[in-house]
Amino acid sequence: MSALASSTVLAYLPSPDRGVxxxxxxxxxxxALCIIAGIVVAIWWGEKRFVARGGPAGTVVDVAVWAVPFGLVGGRLYHxxxxxxxxxxxxxxPVNALKIWEGGLGIWGAIALGAVGAWIGCRRRGIPLPFFADAVAPGIVVAQAIGRLGNYFNQELYGAPTTLPWGLEIYERVNPATGASDPLGGVAVDTANPIAIVQPTFLYELIWNLLVAVVIVWADRRFRLGHGRVFALYVAGYTLGRFFIELMRTDPATRVFGDIRINVVVxxxxFLLAVLYVALVRKPREVLPPEVAHPDGVPGDPVAGDRAEAAVDRSADADGPEVGEGSRQAGGRTP
Structure with missing residues (x-):
């Protein structure tokens, strides 16, 4: 009796009894709801950051029309x-390969093909892709965190059995009509007696993604990153965590180089490529030309002060000394 009570206390993270x-x-x-929620958050936050960095309002939504479908297709193809x-x-x-609602989106394919869609959308708006990528990077990694909740509802992407206090209970699910086993679409038959208590690796990745978002926002503000370095920093941070979390997972996966999960290698x-990019690219944050930043001729909001400051600096460099300096040289007072 005491052993059963101890097990119940330890396995205090229950899985949902169903995902449908x-x-x-x-x-x-x-x-599907988690994926949609993640996309909405990424677009909303990406738009705010994009406008704050001097981009024209509405661009992120326009680009997302291209990037999101490409990303979903790329994610499924990779999986x-x-x-x-x-x-x-x-x-x-083979028909099951089309059933995206049952889970299975590879982030590498989503990013790769999503970038192609984003490039198309950016090209149509005259926006440099690195500028766009830096704005949306934090929103993307938060969207990934939200998407991991979908794995929670599907009872998938977990690790080995554990006795840790945050162990995740896995239940047997069956089709209510037929009684046949149905892990994805079924309903749990006995939540009091889980069939396994496992490492919640989906939760580890969710938390890690949120931490990555915090770090890249801080680094962007602290060092005024540009030219794709925010995005590269996101990629480096995400892959660092994914490397170790992937080693903990026990779900079936393609193995390479003997017995290494392919996502560990990727x-x-x-990670190495992203770190190399961050280290080598040293350009200051880019400023969009006025005709791109304000295609309708209307000035943007005052949040984009960085752009105005950079424009003043360029003007001072081109036209000579500052007004105050020139006045002092002429013996006058600075107005």
Missing amino acids: WYLGPIPIRAY VATDWRTYFGPGGD SALV
């Missing part, structure tokens, strides 16, 4: 490509 609800015949999937045996191997069903490689 029905509005009549329409399934409402928690995973299917690195886990192809699930869909095209023995006993697999994380290490991308």
Whole structure:
């Protein structure tokens, strides 16, 4: 009895009893809701940062029209490509590769193909892609954190069994109509007796992503980063955490170089490239030309003071000494 009570106290993080609800015949999937919520947050915060850095209002939404679909397709393609045996191997069903609502989005593919979509959108608006990427980087990593909640509802992406106080309870789920096992779409049959208590690696990644967001916002303000360095710092921070979290996961994954999870290798490689970019790119934060920053001829809000300050500096360099300095040289007083 005491052992059972101890186990109950330790495993105090319950999983949701289901990840799908029905509005009549329409399934409402928690995973999809989390992805949508993450996209909304990324666009909203990205727009605020973009305008504050001197970009024209409305650009982030326009670019997202291209970047989001490309990113979703790229994320799914990466997942299917690195886990192809699930869909095209023995006993697999190729049709399931299209069922994005059941989970399975690879961040590497989402970023890569999403960047292509963002480039198209930025090109149409005359915005440099690095400038755009720096503005939206914190929102992207927060969106990833929100997306991890979808894995929580799906009871996926967890680690090995554990007795830690934050161990996650995993329940058996079945189809209520047939009684058949249904881990994704089913309902838990006995939440009092979990079938496993595991490391909540999805939660570790969620927390890490939020910390990365805080760090890159601080670094951006402290060092006035530009030319894609904020985005590269986000990539470096995310991959650093993902490398170690990936080592803890026990879900099936493609293995390379013997018995190493492929995402461990990709994380290490991308981390090195991102750090190299941050170290080598030393340009000051870019300022958009007036015709790009204000395509309608209307000045932006006063938050974009950095742009005005940079413009004054350039003017002073081009036209000679400052007004005050010139007045002093002429024996007059500074007005």
